[in-house]
Amino acid sequence: MQHKTGAGRVVVLGIESSCDETAAAVIAWDGTRAEVLGDVILSQTEAHAAFGGVVPEIAARAHVEALDQVVAAALRAADLPLSGCDAVAATAGPGLIGGVMAGLLTGKALAFGAERPFFPINHLEGHALSPLLDTEAGLDFPYLLLLASGGHCQILLVKGLGLYRRLGATIDDAAGEAFDKVAKVLELGFPGGPAVERLAANGDPDRFDLPKPLLNRPGLDFSFAGLKTAVLRAAQTGLDPQAKADLAAGFQAAIAAIFADRARKALQACAASFGATPRFVIAGGVAANLTIRSKLQAVCAAAGARFFAPPLRFCTDNAAMIALAGAMRFRAGIAPDEDAPARPRWPLDGASEAHQGEFTWGRKGAKA
Amino acid sequence: MLVGQDLSLLLPDSAATTALGGRLAPILRPKDVVFLSGELGAGKSTLARGLIEAWCGEADAPSPTYTLAQVYNGDRGLLWHGDLYRLRHADEFYELGLIEAAQEGALVLLEWAERAPPNVFPQPLRLRLDWSNSGDSRIARVERDAFWIDRLEHF
Numbered sequence: 001m002q003h004k005t006g007a008g009r010v011v012v013l014g015i016e017s018s019c020d021e022t023a024a025a026v027i028a029w030d031g032t033r034a035e036v037l038g039d040v041i042l043s044q045t046e047a048h049a050a051f052g053g054v055v056p057e058i059a060a061r062a063h064v065e066a067l068d069q070v071v072a073a074a075l076r077a078a079d080l081p082l083s084g085c086d087a088v089a090a091t092a093g094p095g096l097i098g099g100v101m102a103g104l105l106t107g108k109a110l111a112f113g114a115e116r117p118f119f120p121i122n123h124l125e126g127h128a129l130s131p132l133l134d135t136e137a138g139l140d141f142p143y144l145l146l147l148a149s150g151g152h153c154q155i156l157l158v159k160g161l162g163l164y165r166r167l168g169a170t171i172d173d174a175a176g177e178a179f180d181k182v183a184k185v186l187e188l189g190f191p192g193g194p195a196v197e198r199l200a201a202n203g204d205p206d207r208f209d210l211p212k213p214l215l216n217r218p219g220l221d222f223s224f225a226g227l228k229t230a231v232l233r234a235a236q237t238g239l240d241p242q243a244k245a246d247l248a249a250g251f252q253a254a255i256a257a258i259f260a261d262r263a264r265k266a267l268q269a270c271a272a273s274f275g276a277t278p279r280f281v282i283a284g285g286v287a288a289n290l291t292i293r294s295k296l297q298a299v300c301a302a303a304g305a306r307f308f309a310p311p312l313r314f315c316t317d318n319a320a321m322i323a324l325a326g327a328m329r330f331r332a333g334i335a336p337d338e339d340a341p342a343r344p345r346w347p348l349d350g351a352s353e354a355h356q357g358e359f360t361w362g363r364k365g366a367k368a
Numbered sequence: 369m370l371v372g373q374d375l376s377l378l379l380p381d382s383a384a385t386t387a388l389g390g391r392l393a394p395i396l397r398p399k400d401v402v403f404l405s406g407e408l409g410a411g412k413s414t415l416a417r418g419l420i421e422a423w424c425g426e427a428d429a430p431s432p433t434y435t436l437a438q439v440y441n442g443d444r445g446l447l448w449h450g451d452l453y454r455l456r457h458a459d460e461f462y463e464l465g466l467i468e469a470a471q472e473g474a475l476v477l478l479e480w481a482e483r484a485p486p487n488v489f490p491q492p493l494r495l496r497l498d499w500s501n502s503g504d505s506r507i508a509r510v511e512r513d514a515f516w517i518d519r520l521e522h523f
Binding site: 095098169172176177181226233344 | 428
């Protein structure tokens with residue numbers, strides 16, 4: 001298939017369905033600026049206080065039923081027909097196989113029908129590049145990215161397109177997952193993050209002596225299971241409202257301290273990658289927590305680093321970041337791949353190369 | 369050893385929980401299903417991590433709560449690590465593909481298995497983790513039904 005080359009300004013349709021969200025977006029990318037033309041997220045995660053967790057409309061069927069409408073809505077918002085897009089991108093993993101398949105096959109079918117190149121995208125690459133959607137912030141490569149959400153907790157050095165070094169990741173629970181589970185045992189309802197933060201505002205963070213796993217160990221990995229368990233154990237003793245607030249505050253402070261420690265070490269470890277001004281980005285739902293944010297801000301100020309916290313709509317699960325990753329790959333001349341399989345497990349830096357340095361993947365093919 | 373009499377093991381710390389997972393791996397085979405139950409923080413994922421590492425050498429096994437299922441590939445075949453914590457309706461269980469995975473030869477490890485519809489797997493190994501009365505230790509209870517008793521003999 002002969003495609004337009006990815007030069008100049010490219011318009012890309014992106015599709016995301018690897019977890020709870022069914023999302024589609026249309027973005028334009030000229031090599032330096034991203035413009036979100038249409039961005040639609042059908043959240044499957046409506047609040048269900050009784051359950052204390054997200055509602056998993058996990059069904060591939062639910063994604064399939066929603067995808068057509070979500071794609072149509074994104075194109076409508078962009079005021080473009082499908083033929084107005086230069087390429088199509090969709091998440092090919094990691095994630096739940098049914099959901100990934102639904103979005104991937106939809107993306108491939110749309111690309112095939114419209115005779116456009118198709119780019120399979122690693123969901124984590126989408127997150128790694130997502131801060132660049134916030135064009136006004138003036139962020140550029142390289143930057144450190146702390147991705148902290150319900151499903152992920154990792155710290156990456158993003159040096160450029162396809163150049164990601166995972167400096168550390170959680171060895172057990174994700175940070176957002178710990179927030180949700182703590183909220184559940186404190187009977188705070190869902191979503192857990194904001195509920196814990198509200199309660200913590202009136203609490204004394206020093207009342208409970210909570211563990212900060214891995215805090216004084218070398219390396220940049222995270223661990224939250226021990227902290228979560230300590231909070232659960234304390235909660236089981238039957239707490240009055242003030243004690244609950246103190247426990248929430250202690251938990252939040254522990255997470256903030258762990259993040260601050262990792263941020264500090266990451267900035268030190270990557271000093272050589274940066275010029276005068278290192279850049280540090282917090283992304284993912286946990287970035288909404290103001291205590292965590294201000295703690296990281298202070299770490300960055302002390303290290304002379306610029307701190308970025310992109311709008312949550314860009315850095316929680318969305319399709320604009322998938323479209324951006326597709327657009328950047330297209331413009332960089334990376335070959336499209338209409339045959340890419342769904343990959344439930346797909347580490348960003350490649351399993352074998354993990355922890356060995358940056359890893360470039362994708363086939364650097366001739367320009368299409 | 370009697371059928372129906374549970375095997376009870378005291379696990380003093382999380383290392384012991386991980387080790388128990390490792391000890392289970394040799395008695396398990398493709399198409400087996402292991403039900404892990406117990407409260408939040410009881411050590412289900414810790415035990416699963418030990419089992420996954422022993423089954424396929426993968427030391428990096430993140431919590432499957434949000435992804436609902438993680439798949440690992442080892443010399444002895446696939447291992448599916450599922451987590452039903454987020455399931456709202458038992459019906460949603462069928463969407464995860466765990467039944468097909470077991471039928472096709474994977475070892476299936478399932479947390480919050482009590483949220484699955486009844487009798488979806490014929491002969492699961494049922495393992496429950498609970499806090500003991502003292503400190504951080506846990507108690508693991510393994511059901512020794514007629515199907516599993518031989519394989520658990522030297523356990």
